[in-house]
Amino acid sequence: MAGPDPQPGARRAVSVYEGARTGELEDPLLPRWFVLLGLAAIPAAIGVLIWAFVAFGPEEVPVAARRPPPVEGSTLTTAVGEYNVGDLDPLELSPSCALLEGIRAGGTAVDIDRIADAVDELCELVLPEAIARRLQSFARAGGVVRFAQFEATGVDSTLDTGGDVPVVLVNARLARDGTDPLWIGPLIVHDTTWLEEPVGTAAGALLARQAEAEICGRMFLPDDRSRACNDAAALLALADPLGALEAEGFR
Numbered sequence: 354m355a356g357p358d359p360q361p362g363a364r365r366a367v368s369v370y371e372g373a374r375t376g377e378l379e380d381p382l383l384p385r386w387f388v389l390l391g392l393a394a395i396p397a398a399i400g401v402l403i404w405a406f407v408a409f410g411p412e413e414v415p416v417a418a419r420r421p422p423p424v425e426g427s428t429l430t431t432a433v434g435e436y437n438v439g440d441l442d443p444l445e446l447s448p449s450c451a452l453l454e455g456i457r458a459g460g461t462a463v464d465i466d467r468i469a470d471a472v473d474e475l476c477e478l479v480l481p482e483a484i485a486r487r488l489q490s491f492a493r494a495g496g497v498v499r500f501a502q503f504e505a506t507g508v509d510s511t512l513d514t515g516g517d518v519p520v521v522l523v524n525a526r527l528a529r530d531g532t533d534p535l536w537i538g539p540l541i542v543h544d545t546t547w548l549e550e551p552v553g554t555a556a557g558a559l560l561a562r563q564a565e566a567e568i569c570g571r572m573f574l575p576d577d578r579s580r581a582c583n584d585a586a587a588l589l590a591l592a593d594p595l596g597a598l599e600a601e602g603f604r
Contacts, residue, residue: 378502378525415597417601420509420562421505421601421602422603428513429515430552431511432505434503435503437502438522439500441459442459443458443459443497446458446465448492454492456495456496457495457497459520460499460528464500464528468537470535471535471536475538478568484542484568487548487549488545491548496518497518498541499520499522499523501525510523510540519545521541521545523537538568539582543564543565554603555604559594562585562588562589566589569582
């Protein structure tokens with residue numbers, strides 16, 4: 354039922370973003386004047402950031418906590434807080450190997466191209482048997498890879514097991530220009546580990562990080578690796594990585 358007519362002379366409230374183009378994750382394009390104002394404010398912001406760093410110092414997140422254990426009752430394998438996923442229908446990719454036939458990607462054409470590049474690079478590798486088996490299971494199930502915005506902005510990816518098919522959700526920052534699309538590959542390997550491991554276990558989290566580090570080492574030279582790759586290596590270098598994961602809430 355329609356609501357009451359507005360009072361004579363009343364003006365309808367209009368959103369500043371009404372009519373603006375948005376991407377798959379509903380991020381509006383900012384007006385030019387706003388962008389210019391933001392650029393002018395950058396020097397002041399840098400000064401404040403430097404002052405805050407000197408005054409308070411960095412808050413270091415332990416490497417074992419950079420992929421938090423899942424929240425009880427959640428369908429995600431890694432806790433990311435609130436998250437936003439686009440709703441464009443996923444498309445089946447045409448990977449360069451039979452192993453990954455059936456895998457799909459969701460998002461814009463640019464998003465799909467980035468994910469496809471990472472999948473094709475996985476096809477170029479000689480994969481350990483266990484990793485290849487899990488990737489093939491994911492692909493044969495029609496598994497989807499797509500970008501998402503996470504409240505926990507430092508988390509790189511998570512696997513959603515709650516739908517008809519498994520979905521690897523990759524932090525939307527890896528959809529930006531200037532990031533290497535191939536960094537997505539090790540994240541897919543990490544998250545598909547949970548297709549065989551009990552979710553939330555320290556042993557499973559350690560195995561996932563080992564698989565990720567293995568692929569990072571095969572795909573990249575040390576200077577080309579992502580932060581996620583470096584985190585995986587740092588965790589494995591700890592004296593007791595399993596104990597460190599248990600201390601962060603993995604069971």
